[in-house]
Amino acid sequence: MVLRLRERADLWSLLMPPTIWALxxxxxxxxxxxxxxxxxxxTLTKPNPGASFASLESFQPWVIGxxxxxxxxxxxxxxxxxxxxxxxxxxxxxxxxxxxxxxRFLGYATLLLSALSFVSVIFIALPAFLxxxxx
Amino acid sequence: MSETDHKTRRxxxxxxxxxxxxxxxxxxxxxxxxxxxxxxxxTVTSFAFFLFAGVLALLMRAQxxxxxxxxxxxxxxxxxxxxHGTAMMFLFAVPIFEAVSxxxxxxxxxARDLPFPRLSAFGYWCFLIGGVFVCGSIFFNAAPDAGWxxxxxxxxDPKLTGIGADIWLLGLSFIEVASIAAAVELIVxxxxxxxxxxxxxxxxxxxWYVLIVGGMILFAFPPLIAGDILFELERxxxxxxxxxxxxxxxxxxxxxFWIFGHPEVYVVFLPSIALMAMIIPTFAGRPxxxxxWIVLAAVxxxxxxxxxxxxxxxxxxxxxxxxxxxxxxxxAVAIPTGVQIFVFLATMLAGRxxxxxxxxxxxxxxxIFVIGGLTGVMxxxxxxxxxxxxxxxxxxHLHYVLIGGMLMPLFAGAYYYMPLATxxxxxxxxxxxxxxxxxxxxxxxxxxxxxxxxxxxxRRVFTYPGDIGxxxxxxxxxxxxxxxxxxxxxxxxxxxxxxxxxxxxxxNPWEGGxxxxxxxxPAPDYGIRSVxxxxxxxxxxxxxxxxxxVAEGRWYLADAEEGKRETLVTSVLDGKPLQCLRVxxxxxxxxxxxxxxxxxxxxxxxxxxxxxxxVGLAGVFGIMVWLWHGTAMIPETDSKDIGRGMRLPLxxxxxxxxxxxxMFITMFGDMTAFASLVFGxxxxxxxxxxxxxxxxDGLPRGPGLVWPALALLLLAGAWGAMxxxxxxNSAGSATGLRLSLVSSAVLALASAAxxxxxxxxAGLQPTDHAYDGIVWVLLLWTALHLVLGVLMQAxxxxxxxxxxxxxRWDIDIRxxxxxxxxxxxxxxxxxxxxxxxxxxx
Numbered sequence: 023m024v025l026r027l028r029e030r031a032d033l034w035s036l037l038m039p040p041t042i043w044a045l046x047x048x049x050x051x052x053x054x055x056x057x058x059x060x061x062x063x064x065t066l067t068k069p070n071p072g073a074s075f076a077s078l079e080s081f082q083p084w085v086i087g088x089x090x091x092x093x094x095x096x097x098x099x100x101x102x103x104x105x106x107x108x109x110x111x112x113x114x115x116x117x118x119x120x121x122x123x124x125x126r127f128l129g130y131a132t133l134l135l136s137a138l139s140f141v142s143v144i145f146i147a148l149p150a151f152l153x154x155x156x157x
Numbered sequence: 158m159s160e161t162d163h164k165t166r167r168x169x170x171x172x173x174x175x176x177x178x179x180x181x182x183x184x185x186x187x188x189x190x191x192x193x194x195x196x197x198x199x200t201v202t203s204f205a206f207f208l209f210a211g212v213l214a215l216l217m218r219a220q221x222x223x224x225x226x227x228x229x230x231x232x233x234x235x236x237x238x239x240x241h242g243t244a245m246m247f248l249f250a251v252p253i254f255e256a257v258s259x260x261x262x263x264x265x266x267x268a269r270d271l272p273f274p275r276l277s278a279f280g281y282w283c284f285l286i287g288g289v290f291v292c293g294s295i296f297f298n299a300a301p302d303a304g305w306x307x308x309x310x311x312x313x314d315p316k317l318t319g320i321g322a323d324i325w326l327l328g329l330s331f332i333e334v335a336s337i338a339a340a341v342e343l344i345v346x347x348x349x350x351x352x353x354x355x356x357x358x359x360x361x362x363x364x365w366y367v368l369i370v371g372g373m374i375l376f377a378f379p380p381l382i383a384g385d386i387l388f389e390l391e392r393x394x395x396x397x398x399x400x401x402x403x404x405x406x407x408x409x410x411x412x413x414f415w416i417f418g419h420p421e422v423y424v425v426f427l428p429s430i431a432l433m434a435m436i437i438p439t440f441a442g443r444p445x446x447x448x449x450w451i452v453l454a455a456v457x458x459x460x461x462x463x464x465x466x467x468x469x470x471x472x473x474x475x476x477x478x479x480x481x482x483x484x485x486x487x488x489a490v491a492i493p494t495g496v497q498i499f500v501f502l503a504t505m506l507a508g509r510x511x512x513x514x515x516x517x518x519x520x521x522x523x524x525i526f527v528i529g530g531l532t533g534v535m536x537x538x539x540x541x542x543x544x545x546x547x548x549x550x551x552x553x554h555l556h557y558v559l560i561g562g563m564l565m566p567l568f569a570g571a572y573y574y575m576p577l578a579t580x581x582x583x584x585x586x587x588x589x590x591x592x593x594x595x596x597x598x599x600x601x602x603x604x605x606x607x608x609x610x611x612x613x614x615x616r617r618v619f620t621y622p623g624d625i626g627x628x629x630x631x632x633x634x635x636x637x638x639x640x641x642x643x644x645x646x647x648x649x650x651x652x653x654x655x656x657x658x659x660x661x662x663x664x665n666p667w668e669g670g671x672x673x674x675x676x677x678x679p680a681p682d683y684g685i686r687s688v689x690x691x692x693x694x695x696x697x698x699x700x701x702x703x704x705x706x707v708a709e710g711r712w713y714l715a716d717a718e719e720g721k722r723e724t725l726v727t728s729v730l731d732g733k734p735l736q737c738l739r740v741x742x743x744x745x746x747x748x749x750x751x752x753x754x755x756x757x758x759x760x761x762x763x764x765x766x767x768x769x770x771x772v773g774l775a776g777v778f779g780i781m782v783w784l785w786h787g788t789a790m791i792p793e794t795d796s797k798d799i800g801r802g803m804r805l806p807l808x809x810x811x812x813x814x815x816x817x818x819x820m821f822i823t824m825f826g827d828m829t830a831f832a833s834l835v836f837g838x839x840x841x842x843x844x845x846x847x848x849x850x851x852x853x854d855g856l857p858r859g860p861g862l863v864w865p866a867l868a869l870l871l872l873a874g875a876w877g878a879m880x881x882x883x884x885x886n887s888a889g890s891a892t893g894l895r896l897s898l899v900s901s902a903v904l905a906l907a908s909a910a911x912x913x914x915x916x917x918x919a920g921l922q923p924t925d926h927a928y929d930g931i932v933w934v935l936l937l938w939t940a941l942h943l944v945l946g947v948l949m950q951a952x953x954x955x956x957x958x959x960x961x962x963x964x965r966w967d968i969d970i971r972x973x974x975x976x977x978x979x980x981x982x983x984x985x986x987x988x989x990x991x992x993x994x995x996x997x998x
Contacts, residue, residue, distance in 0.1 A: 032730060033357070040460035047464045051482050058476040059843040078478060115448055116358055119692035124730060127358030127449060134453035142461065142489040149481025156476045 031106040031128035038099045039132065039139035046092035046143050050085055050150065057081050058156035076156040085150040092143050100136035103129045167709065170716040171686070177717040178269070178683035181743055188743040190274040193682060196260025197578065199281050203252040206288055208649065210244035213237045213295075215642055218602070222635040224623035234619035235302035236295050236321070242305030247329050248288045250425035250563055251374075255280070255339035257567075258367050258428065261574065262343060264673035264680070265361045267352035267688050269714070269724040270740050272345050272815040275747045275787055276338050282751030283335035290759055291328035294321065301325035304617060306414050309399035309407040313391050323392060323762040330385045331758045333378050340374035341822045343367050345815050348729045352672070353713065354690040355732040361671045361694070362451050366431030369459040370424050375822065376463065377420035379830030384413030387837065387934065393764070396923045396930035398837070404850065405927035408473060409840050413833055415466035423462040426562040427455060430497055432570035433519050437501050439573075439669040440516045441508025444695055447500045454500070457493035461486055471542045480539045487537030494530060498523060513667070514588040515573040521596045522565030529557025532607070547617075550610025556603045568595070568648070575652075576662045580679030584659070587651050594644030601637025605630040664704070670695030675704050687712035687800065688725055691732075713799045725799070726815060735813060737797055737805040741787035750779040781952055788816065789968040791961065810968040820972045824979040827942075831983050834938060838931045838990055849928045849995050852920075859995030860932060864915035869988045871908035872943070875901045876981040879950075883974045889964045891957055898954050902947045908984070909940035932991050939987040942980045949973040 028035055061076035104110065106129025116127035180189040189195065217237050220229040229237065259277050263270055271277060294300040301321035303312045312322045347368045351360065387398040388410065397403035399410050438445045445451065464486030471480055501523070510516065532554040536542045545551055568591075575583050609630045614621060621627050665674040674697055676685055689712040693699035706712060714723055714737070726736040757773030760766075792807035799805055811817055842848045852858040878901030885893025916936060921929040953969050956962035962969045 036456065040456060044460055044463065047482065047486065051479060054476070054478045054482070056843050058478065081478075115444065115694075117444070117448065117694045119354055119356060119359065121356075121731065124356040124358045131449040131452045131456075134449060135456055138453060138457045138492060141492070142486070145485040145489045146464070146482055149478055149485055153478045153481050156478065 028102075031103070031125050031132065033128075035099070035102065035106070036128055036132050036135065039096050039136040042092050042095045042099070043139040043142050043146075046088055047146050049088045050146055053084050053088075054078070054081060054150070061156065078150070078154050078156060082150055085147055089143060089147040093140060096136050096140050096143065100133055100140070103132035103136055105129070107133055163709075170710055171681075173717045173720070174683040174686075175681060177720055177722055177742075178681075180682065185743070187748065188745045190278040190741070190743055190747065191682060192259050192263050192270050192274060192277060193680070193684065195274070195277045195281050196256060199252065199256030199259060199277075199284070200578075202281075202285055202288070203249050203256050204649075206244050206248035206292065207253070208645070209292055210241050210249060211642060211645060213241040213244070215638060217241065218635040218638040220619060221621075221631050223632065224621050224628055226620055229619060231619045232302065233298070235617070236298070236300035238617055239301045239304055239321075239325075240292065240295055243301065243325065243329070244288075244292055245559075246305060246421065246425070247332055248284075248292070250559070251336055251421065252284055252288075252332075253567065254370065254425060254428040255336065255343070257432075257570065257574075258343050259339070260578065261673060262346050262364070262367060263350070263684055263724075264577065264676070265363055265671060266346070266350055266355070267672045267675070267685050267691065268346070268350045269684050269688075270722065271342050272350055272724070272726070272738060272740065273342050273819060274722075274740050275744060275783065276342050276819075278744075279747035279751055280335040280338040280342070282748045283338075283755060284332055286751060286755035287328045287332040287335070287758070290755070291324055291332075294324045299324065306418065307388070307410075309388070309391075309410050313388070313399050313407075315392055320762065323389070326385050326389050326392070327758045327762045330382055330389075331755060333382055333385075336374055337378055337823070337826050340371040340378075340826070341819050344371035344375075344822055345818045347371070349726050349815055349818060350724060350738075351727050351732045352688050352691050353725065353727055353732055353734045354692055355727075357730050357732075358448075359691065359694045359732075361673075362434035362445065362448065362455075363431045365452055365455050366427045366434070369455045370427050373420050373424050373427075373459050373462065375826040376829050377417050377424060379826050380413045380833040380836075381417035383830045383833035383837070384410055384417070386834075387413075387930075389761075390923075390930070390934065393761075394924070396927075396933070397925075398927050398930055400927070403924075403926050404841065404845065405930075406840070406844055408470070409837055411470050411473065412466070412840070413837070415469045416463070416833070419466040419469065420462045422558070423458055425559070427458065429522075429563045429566035429570070431455075432573070433501060433522070433566050434497075435669075435671065436515045436519055436569055436573050437504050438508075438695070439667050440511045440513055441504050442511065442668075443504065443508035444670070444698075445500065446503040446507050448694070450496055450500050454493040454497040457496075458490060461490040461493065465490060468537055468542070471539045472546045477539070484537055484539050488534065491530065491534055498527070514583075514585055514592070515569045515667075517589070517592050518565050518569035518572065521592060522561050522569065525557055525561030525565060525596075525599065527561070529554060529559075529561050533558060545610060547615055548610035549606040549614045549616060552616055553603050553606035553610060556599075556606075560599055560603075565595070568592075571648075571652075573667065574673075575656070576666045576678055577673060577680070579656060580661045581656050581659045582662055582666060583648075583651050584655050587647060587655060591644045591648045591651070594647065595641055598637050598639070598641030598644060602634045602641055603637070605633050605637075609634070665697065670698035672696060675707055677708070683717075686710055687715035689713070711800075713801065713803065715800055719793070719797075725805075726809075734799075734803065734805055736809050737799050737807055738815065739790060739792065739807060741790075744783070744787065746779065746783035746787070750776050750783060753779055777948070781948075784952070785956075785961075789956075789961070789966065791966050808966060808968070810966075811971045814968055814971075816968055816972050817975060820975050824976060828979060828983070831938060831986070834931070834935055835986065835990060838935065838994075841927055841931060842994065845928075847998075849998060850926055857995040857998040858921060858926075858928065859919065860915035860921060860936070860991050861919045862992055862996075864911050864918065865988045865992045868908045868911035868915065869984065871904045871911060872981065872984040872988075875904035875908060875943070875946075876977055878904060879974050879977040882953075883967075883970050886962075886964055886967055886970050891963070894962075894970065895954055895957055898950045898957075902950045905943045905947050905950075909943040912936045912940045912943075912984075912988075935987045935991055939980075939984050942983055946973075946977055946980050949976060 107126050112126050116123045180186050220226050299320050312318050347364045390396040391398050397405045399405045399407045467483035468487045612626050614627050664677045686708050687710045689707050722740045724738050726738045727734050753776030757769040760769030796804045796806045849857040878897045882894050882897035923930040923933045956969050
């Protein structure tokens with residue numbers, strides 16, 4: 023529904039970039055949480071020192087891969103939005119009661135969302151390069 | 158036709174419209190379902206809960222004014238702060254958004270009403286009953302007392318908490334159902350009930366926010382409902398979901414609570430910002446600068462707000478890498494939030510600002526909110542949060558955010574929109590007093606809390622020792638809180654008494670540009686006189702003749718010849734007229750159903766299980782009666798002329814109908830709750846080295862293969878039979894429809910039975926281990942959906958036998974088949990999870 027290229031902009035294409043962000047976020051969080059939990063993280067049922075030094079190095083390639091895919095998808099979404107918005111030749115506010123302006127508005131808003139999602143994906147990926155074990 | 162004839166005709170039309178939309182006199186007034194009545198009740202009730210929660214806050218501040226105070230007992234203090242937070246969030250902040258939206262949205266959209274007025278009324282009565290139940294408990298010394306987030310294990314022990322936790326869980330679950338109902342109503346309203354020509358690029362910004370917030374409610378509230386189910390099962394039946402000794406984990410509750418709780422902050426913040434997005438262009442005298450940027454901000458915040466929940470759990474010992482992700486997202490959300498503020502500033506700079514009371518509140522709120530936002534960026538940094546967590550610094554931060562971001566804009570909105578609701582303005586002179594009392598009082602109360610917090614004062618303590626540097630800061634806070642309260646009291650006085658003495662304002666008192674100001678004030682019950690074609694974001698500024706034409710009834714639906722309540726349904730993107738929708742009129746059924754279902758929730762809290770079940774079933778039956786008489790009504794003719802020669806159908810089904818959309822959206826929320834339960838299952842998987850735990854035979858426990866597989870097969874059969882039922886109905890065979898419905902129901906019940914037999918025969922004891930419990934919960938959830946599906950099938954069968962469901966009039970069967978798609982997916986997922994995980998282990 024959301025991850026699809028289309029000729030005409032609609033509400034689904036508007037939601038595409040932030041949805042990719044959300045999937046990337048979930049991916050990073052779940053992979054990291056599961057890695058740390060399964061590699062002998064903190065168990066709640068038995069006494070333990072409370073910290074796990076399990077290394078996260080094996081986890082980094084996953085984040086790199088996931089982030090690359092997410093950024094590529096957002097770039098595709100941005101390119102599509104650029105096309106919908108009229109290749110930057112049409113200035114906002116896109117407020118006329120015409121199908122063209124509706125299309126341009128949706129394209130422009132999607133383009134802005136792509137930029138936000140792009141930056142946010144990078145934000146989310148950063149901790150994986152700064153924190154190297156499960157402490 | 159002469160001018161007099163025109164006038165006579167118009168007056169006759171107005172009389173008919175008035176008659177159709179009027180509320181009944183006397184006690185039957187309370188059967189009203191029209192948005193103008195329900196919206197006002199909703200607003201007044203949630204404001205009353207705000208005052209109640211405010212009084213609790215004042216009691217707490219009085220207790221904390223001096224060290225070693227004994228005004229409130231520790232127990233009562235615990236109840237006061239728990240109920241203060243609970244009522245402010247669940248009974249004021251979220252409901253007031255729904256209230257204001259129900260009241261205002263139709264006027265902004267030039268619609269007569271929202272598509273499901275009785276659902277709004279039902280939501281209101283649920284809210285009232287649940288709210289009174291939860292708040293009333295404090296008068297019996299039985300209120301919840303463990304904080305508004307109810308962390309286990311403090312709260313899972315019934316001996317420790319008494320009945321308070323049950324009241325919280327059941328009362329609020331009941332209200333959450335009402336919130337989801339309102340979200341469905343508002344989303345469908347924004348998408349399908351706009352005036353002709355109002356394309357998606359021309360919607361008032363308020364509508365964008367409502368759309369986003371409605372979507373957020375669908376993803377945020379169901380996880381809490383799922384959490385409530387697990388929690389209540391632990392308290393009432395000893396299923397150990399949060400008990401580490403038996404494989405549970407208290408952190409799972411924190412996850413489910415904050416997956417709800419953090420987006421909820423934005424659920425209350427965005428609608429208030431939406432009010433600012435309506436107010437600022439009016440007083441800047443120009444369209445908003447950067448409409449698309451506001452859409453970016455609303456959508457972006459809506460999404461990012463779901464990546465923040467763990468920042469409430471920074472000190473729980475999660476791995477730093479997890480904290481890192483949530484810290485990053487918490488910083489990222491500052492970007493779209495900041496964008497909105499810059500858009501408002503740019504609009505004010507680009508226009509010529511007329512200073513007025515609403516603008517005063519709007520600017521005050523920006524100032525307060527920015528401070529709250531900055532401390533937010535501070536506590537989003539995990540190491541800082543470790544120091545400030547659970548201290549008064551956080552209390553200061555959250556109040557700056559909520560009062561700056563939610564309450565002050567709401568007051569701005571109240572001053573701005575009061576003429577729309579009552580036809581009169583609030584006092585300008587008193588309003589300035591209100592503002593300065595609130596603004597000054599707020600800062601005097603909460604600014605010192607930053608310092609009390611940094612000096613080490615923890616939250617939720619009923620007193621503190623003297624001479625450790627907290628005395629005078631607390632005293633100042635208390636004085637500020639009372640000054641703030643004086644502002645609120647003055648405002649309330651003006652709303653209740655002062656306003657009666659003031660004159661009517663006439664139409665469009667603020668010279669706004671959006672549709673809500675098009676009608677004369679006070680607006681008649683039917684709302685807009687005729688539904689125009691809109692061709693601008695600010696039609697009152699850009700289409701100067703529009704108001705006159707609308708008032709003269711020259712546009713669509715200017716009449717109600719058939720004596721039915723009608724509104725227009727248009728297409729999602731382009732606002733093309735699709736249908737003239739007949740909406741149901743006044744009825745006591747929503748109130749009766751809410752009372753029955755509310756009673757069953759309340760009865761469960763007091764452990765009257767069987768009577769609760771009976772009353773609950775009566776409520777379900779009541780809902781069916783309501784649906785029978787109020788939905789999918791067969792019109793006397795296929796289509797009608799709505800004016801200007803436009804003919805629209807009166808009955809559409811399938812993806813075109815609003816009912817189908819409502820079912821789709823509701824089931825989306827339902828799937829979120831289900832996904833949260835599945836999340837619970839896999840959460841246990843991650844924390845246990847051996848999962849599922851081993852049984853007596855040394856093999857992983859599980860419900861086995863045979864019975865779940867059989868359940869799945871039967872479910873597939875039931876699902877297929879529903880598709881067949883729809884196909885037979887479309888082919889014109891009523892017998893085929895009925896036979897398919899009956900066979901589907903038999904298969905579904907057999908599937909549900911096999912589903913529950915599976916864990917039973919495998920000897921899974923839900924009280925033994927969280928694993929057994931979560932398997933039971935997943936299977937019970939699915940079986941319950943199948944039983945619900947069977948009820949819907951019975952309803953369709955009855956409709957078919959009564960001649961209300963035919964090949965031409967097929968809304969019911971199409972919507973029920975849609976339900977079955979979701980039930981089928983739920984069943985497939987459940988069976989796959991509960992059988993495959995033990996196999997793989």
